[in-house]
Amino acid sequence: MLNLIFDLGGVVVRWDPDAIIAGVFQDPGVRKRVREGVFGHPDWLELDRGTLEREDAIRRAARRLGMPDAEIRRLLVAVPPSLVPIPEIIRYATHRLILWQAIAAAIGAVLGVVISIMTRRRPPTDEHHHHEHGQD
DSSP: OOOOOOOOBTTTBOOOHHHHHHHHOOOHHHHHHHIIIIITSHHHHHHHHTSSOHHHHHHHHHHHHTOOHHHHHHHHHHHHHHOOBOHHHHHHHHHHHHHHHHHHHHHHHHHHHHHHHHHOOOOOOHHHHHHHTTOO
């Protein structure tokens, strides 16, 4: 099985873990611990890669931080809605994609014509026809 990974955070969508944490935890000391113990921990990379199940990540982080699972779950539930598209990047990428689609279509059309010409059977010439039938 092949896993294809797209890292979109901070590229196509906004990624602001401090804002996510602040929306869930009020205490600055807790925020710092959560930042290091969740988003700064190797488990986060595994979760992000899809090699660690969410519930396992929640359980591990809760044990590591000495917090209830429900608190870590609230944090992780807050992540997806926080990933909003970066409008400037989306506009730029859309224009580039349209340009590349047009170029690809033009190349495809040219290749189609070339392949059609190259694979077309040519009718035998008189010389070829005479030679094949012993009419030299």
